[in-house]
Amino acid sequence: MTTITKNKATGLFLENKSKFSTFQDLRQDGLEYLESNGLPHLKEEEYKFTQISKKIEQNISSYLRAKKTELSPADIKSNLFEGFEGDVLVFNNGHFTAELSSISSQNYTFSKLSESNPDLLGKIAKHDKDPFTALNCLEFEDGIHISVEKGKKVENPILLLHFNQANEGQVIQARVLIEVAENAEVTFIENTISLDEEAYFSNTVVEVKVSQNAHGFYYRLQNENRNAIAVNNFATDIHRDATFTSVATQLQGGMLRNNLTLNLLDSGCEGNMYGLYLLNGKTHVDNHTNVDHTKPHCESNELYKGVLADASRGVFNGKIFVRQDAQKTNAFQQNNNILLSEDAIINTKPQLEIWADDVKCSHGCTTGQLDEEALFYLQARGIGKENARGLLLYAFAGEVFEHIAYEPFREYCIQLVQERLGSNF
Incomplete structure (x- = not known):
């Protein structure tokens, strides 16, 4: 049985289904957070330059989940870039679609979250850190769990191919959990395709655990339609002597908000994040990044660059935390921007908080013209x-x-x- 009720705190019409008891604790946590805090309002510091709640209210009329749209193998093939060899995991409006995916499962295991219900779910991306993570906890229907085996290398990348389209509803909720075991290595590529120009609201959560001496790479391309509203919460736990690298390319969308968190949890680990936003029209992209150094002898590198034309707007807020125990930390952060018109706007705020006294850290930003x-x-x-x-x-x-x-x-x-x-x- 499905019921639709309006949540007073969020103003959204939320679906409630009896089968959601599969993740009951997670859903209850998300509901309690939203009832206490609601979605971001205009005066909230973390969202003051990105009024996404207002954007949703103005552009989304149906808060039902978008149902699967018609896709064929030809649609998948036509959206693979030249030279790609690897497995493809297809998401149809946030629903994993096995019949259109190609899964070899060589050196990794794969399952739906409802089948495995892993303990790690919801432990990396914290619902009490961002309201849209809480909303995803409450509303996602199912997701996928990928686990790379100990000591194994997945030779070819795994492509997460998202097809989005408003279809009897405009809300899309996707969830992914990735575990990279000790001494393993894997590369993921994420690409989102808008099937038409109609507005939709996509709210995705990706959680990644990179275990001891493992290596993870995650490349994301955002090139959605000009009416798309998308929030992406991506959180990674990096353990001893492990490395993780994120590269994001952002080209188009109505309003895109990306929250990227790297938790460096043990000595010897390394976290890297790089991004390019190349914007025109009225595209609005907001990148909020967090790097948390908790242990000694770790390194992080962050470089985001932006080119903005027309009436586009970019937001960059990068935070680096160096905890008291994180001696011998090396942390670098830089944000550079070029504005090509008088109407383009960039709001940039690099931040560095250090409680240790034996570190090498730098951060900065530049904004100018050609x-x-x-x-x-x-x-x-x-x-x-x-x-x-x-x-x-x-x-x-x-x-x-x-x-x-x-x-x-x-x-x-x-x-x-x-x-x-x-x-x-």
Whole structure:
């Protein structure tokens, strides 16, 4: 039985289904948080530049979950980038769709969350840290659990392919839990495809545990329709001598909010996060990052770059915490931006909080325009103004792609960026 009730705290019409008892404790925690706190309001510090609750209210009329839309194997094939070899996990409006996925399960195991109900679920991405994580805890229907076996390397990347479309409802809730066992290695790629231009609200939670001496890589491409509203909460626990690298490329959407957290939980581990947001039109992208150093002898590197044109808006808020026990920490954070129009806006706030006394940490940000002297130099050597402009912008943005180790996906991202720079900027 399905009932729809309006939650007074959030203002949203939430679905309640009897089968949701599978994750009853998690759902109860999410409900209690939302009833106490609601969704972000205009005066909330973490969301003051991204009024996403207002955006949802203005653009989403049906708070029902979007049902599966029609997809065929041809749809999957046409959205694979050239040179890709690996497993494909297909999500249809947040619902994992096994019949369209290709799963070899070589060196990793795979199951639905409802089948495994792992204890780790909800322990990495905390529902009391962000209201949209709490909303996902309350509303997600099922998800997937991927576990890479101890000492194994998954040779080819695993592609998480999301197809989103408003279909008898406009709300999409997806959930993913990944465990990388000791001495294992795996690469994930996430790509989201909007099937039309109608507005929808996507709210995704991804939790990753990287165990001792393991290595995880996660590459994400966000190129959704211009009416899409998306919140992504991504949290990673990194253990002794392990490494984790995230690279995010953001090109389009109505309003995108990305919360990325790296918890460095033991000595010798390393966390890296790199991002590029290349925005035009009225696209709004907000990246909130957190790196928490809790133990000594750890390293983190963070570089986010933005190119903003037209009336687009970017927000970057990066926090690095160095706890008292985290001596010998090396932490680097940088945010660089280029504004190409008077109407483009960037709000940037790098933050560094240190309680240890033997560390090497730096953070900073820059915002400016294209170097007119460099532009003139290229034009003086026979390069047209638009081409010269594109070359300078790519030289600025391309540094991020150096951190994508999987060449076919790196080339695909470069191609998309070059097309954007050549046609719209």
